[in-house]
Amino acid sequence: MVEWTDDERNAISTLWSNLDVAEIGPQALSRLLVVFPWTQRHFPTFGDLSTPAAIAANPKVAQHGKTVMGGLETAVKNLDNIKNAYAKLSTMHSEKLHVDPDNFRTLAECISVVVAAKFGPSVFTPGFQEAWQKFLAVVVSALGRQYH
Amino acid sequence: MSLTAKNKDTIRTFWAKVSSNAEAIGADALSRMLVVYPQTKTYFSHWKDLSPGSAPVKKHGATVMAGVADAVAKIDNLTSGLLNLSELHAFTLRVDPANFKILSHNILVVLAIMFPSDFTPEVHVAMDKFLSAVALALSEKYR
Numbered sequence: 001m002v003e004w005t006d007d008e009r010n011a012i013s014t015l016w017s018n019l020d021v022a023e024i025g026p027q028a029l030s031r032l033l034v035v036f037p038w039t040q041r042h043f044p045t046f047g048d049l050s051t052p053a054a055i056a057a058n059p060k061v062a063q064h065g066k067t068v069m070g071g072l073e074t075a076v077k078n079l080d081n082i083k084n085a086y087a088k089l090s091t092m093h094s095e096k097l098h099v100d101p102d103n104f105r106t107l108a109e110c111i112s113v114v115v116a117a118k119f120g121p122s123v124f125t126p127g128f129q130e131a132w133q134k135f136l137a138v139v140v141s142a143l144g145r146q147y148h
Numbered sequence: 149m150s151l152t153a154k155n156k157d158t159i160r161t162f163w164a165k166v167s168s169n170a171e172a173i174g175a176d177a178l179s180r181m182l183v184v185y186p187q188t189k190t191y192f193s194h195w196k197d198l199s200p201g202s203a204p205v206k207k208h209g210a211t212v213m214a215g216v217a218d219a220v221a222k223i224d225n226l227t228s229g230l231l232n233l234s235e236l237h238a239f240t241l242r243v244d245p246a247n248f249k250i251l252s253h254n255i256l257v258v259l260a261i262m263f264p265s266d267f268t269p270e271v272h273v274a275m276d277k278f279l280s281a282v283a284l285a286l287s288e289k290y291r
Contacts, residue, residue: 034269035276052269109253113272116257117264121176124261126183126200133184 002138004079011131014123015115016076024114025069026062030055031110039103068107075139082142090146101144108136151277156223158274163220165266166259170217173262174209175201177254185250191243212251219282226285238289245290248283255279 004012032039034052046061048054055061071089078085093099112133116124124132151159166173179200181188195204215233222229237243256275260267267275 031269031272035273056269113257113260113267117260117267120264121261126180129180129257130184 001080002082007127008131008134009079011128012076012079012135015119015128015132016072018123019115019118021069021073022066024111024118025067026065027114028107028111029061029065029068030058031114032107033061035110036106039106042097042099042103069111072139075135075142079135082138083145086139086142087146090143093143094147101140101147104140104143108133108140111136149277149280151223151274151281155274155277158271159220159223159278162266162271162275163217166263167217167220169262170213171206171210173255173258174211174213174216175206176209176258176261177251178205178209178212180257181251181254184254188247188250191241191247216255216279216282219278219285223278226281227288230282230285231288234286234289237286245283245287248286249280252276252279252283 030052033043033049033055040046040049043049043060043064046058046064048058049061074085074089075082093101093104112129115132116129119128182192182198182205183200189198192198192204192208195202197204199205215230218233219226219230256272256279259275260272
């Protein structure tokens with residue numbers, strides 16, 4: 001079971017309640033598709049992903065970014081049981097979507113960079129960064145759990 | 149995944165913008181690394197104070213970023229340009245190369261924090277590739 005300190009719970013809920021999924025999600029997904037272009041393999045129906053500008057303007061990327069980021073709500077609401085809360089999603093990513101679980105780690109990195117830029121140095125302190133990255137690492141681990 | 153001419157231009161332009169803050173970037177990146185990845189503290193057991201922004205952390209952050217600046221200048225041939233640094237890391241410091249990725253990540257986070265509008269996805273990919281190339285050059289002499 002994951003142990004969370006009070007400070008970590010506070011950091012996670014502070015960051016989550018002050019971020020807009022519709023803003024952060026699209027930015028994080030766009031960044032993933034630009035910085036790690038091989039991830040585009042999962043989105044053959046998304047249309048124009050040929051340039052960073054096209055990716056940033058792509059409505060399917062924006063919509064999907066929102067969806068994925070919104071998926072973190074489950075973790076925030078089930079902080080003490082993330083493993084089980086994501087069992088179905090994990091199976092889906094493995095059996096249906098065939099996503100290499102290393103991509104979860106990579107997307108988590110992009111989310112952290114976008115969140116860092118959004119909140120700046122006075123909110124996204126080293127302590128907050130630690131809690132946020134630990135939170136994402138637990139989600140990443142839960143999403144990879146049902147793979148076999 | 150070698151650096152294209154466009155990557156190099158992007159890196160040089162971005163570095164020119166941010167290099168005056170190099171010491172602050174280094175100090176913050178190192179501070180974050182020590183907090184977020186506590187296993188990295190094992191390399192600094194000889195320091196009195198490992199807390200964010202402490203004197204040894206600031207000093208070392210500046211040292212590290214001076215190395216990054218050097219790498220920017222030698223971007224066309226990192227392997228030969230960083231040979232001395234590679235020997236230092238391989239034979240004297242013996243830092244596990246896995247840690248290069250960890251520090252690189254924290255440098256990128258700090259760049260995002262300090263330069264939110266300049267650190268676009270295009271700059272991010274160029275810098276990520278650059279720091280990976282630097283890490284590779286630093287690992288050159290390891291075995």
